[in-house]
Amino acid sequence: MPAEAVIGDLAERTVVCKSVSSRRDFRSAQEPDLTVLKAQFFMAVIIRPEQPGDVRVIHDLTIAAFEPMSFSDGSEAPIITALRNDGDLTVSLVAVSGGDIVGHVAFSPVTIGAESHGWYGLGPVSVWPDKQRQGIGSALINEGLAILRANGAKGCVLIGDPAYYGRFGFRSDGNLSYQDLPAQYVQSLPFQSEPANGQLKFSPAFNR
Numbered sequence: 764m765p766a767e768a769v770i771g772d773l774a775e776r777t778v779v780c781k782s783v784s785s786r787r788d789f790r791s792a793q794e795p796d797l798t799v800l801k802a803q804f805f806m807a808v809i810i811r812p813e814q815p816g817d818v819r820v821i822h823d824l825t826i827a828a829f830e831p832m833s834f835s836d837g838s839e840a841p842i843i844t845a846l847r848n849d850g851d852l853t854v855s856l857v858a859v860s861g862g863d864i865v866g867h868v869a870f871s872p873v874t875i876g877a878e879s880h881g882w883y884g885l886g887p888v889s890v891w892p893d894k895q896r897q898g899i900g901s902a903l904i905n906e907g908l909a910i911l912r913a914n915g916a917k918g919c920v921l922i923g924d925p926a927y928y929g930r931f932g933f934r935s936d937g938n939l940s941y942q943d944l945p946a947q948y949v950q951s952l953p954f955q956s957e958p959a960n961g962q963l964k965f966s967p968a969f970n971r
């Protein structure tokens with residue numbers, strides 16, 4: 764799956780995300796103290812492949828999203844740039860709401876043991892801090908996984924919090940390892956019968 768082919772050939776898809784910030788409580792006119800009707804508002808979010816004009820915003824939003832995270836060393840935005848320059852940005856999707864880019868996810872090739880074809884790493888994934896917890900990250904991840912599946916990938920792997928990535932089907936079975944990281948953070952989602960088994964290596968961009 765050549766990176767340029769995947770990035771360039773995808774159509775955009777519109778998904779609907781909840782907008783927590785615009786949630787309102789309405790009181791019934793008849794029984795104002797008794798009845799509270801909760802209405803949720805929804806916003807349309809377009810998920811589409813990155814375009815050349817998106818590069819600066821992707822960089823800025825990645826920095827803004829990871830800046831508050833204690834585990835971040837600030838390398839995520841340069842990693843995306845290096846993946847792009849190396850031709851390793853296999854899938855790069857942005858989420859657009861109201862004409863603005865609100866989130867981004869990257870997928871790049873990985874090596875697992877002696878297997879260097881068909882597996883992809885998820886990340887970095889970022890949503891602007893004031894747009895988080897509205898389903899945008901999930902929409903980006905689900906769309907990226909669907910694209911990988913549709914292109915015949917063997918599966919996807921990542922390093923991350925099992926509490927978040929478990930909802931997409933990622934699991935740690937102890938057969939995939941990454942340096943000396945505790946097993947629960949090294950997770951995989953096989954798309955075919957073959958499980959992820961061996962030492963995980965990310966693209967060179969992750970090691971600069």
Ligand SMILES: CC(C)(COP(=O)(O)OP(=O)(O)OC[C@H]1O[C@@H](n2cnc3c(N)ncnc32)[C@H](O)[C@@H]1OP(=O)(O)O)[C@@H](O)C(=O)NCCC(=O)NCCS
Binds near residue numbers: 828832889890891900
């Ligand atoms: C991780 C991230 C991309 C998720 O995007 P999002 O749009 O907020 O995610 P969603 O709205 O789809 O999902 C939100 C849910 O994920 C949970 N969640 C978000 N980040 C989480 C994390 N690191 N660990 C565990 N749960 C997390 C939230 O608690 C929320 O759960 P709830 O709705 O059940 O309360 C976003 O929070 C972000 O940019 N974080 C900073 C950068 C980062 O940590 N990237 C991932 C590195 S592994």
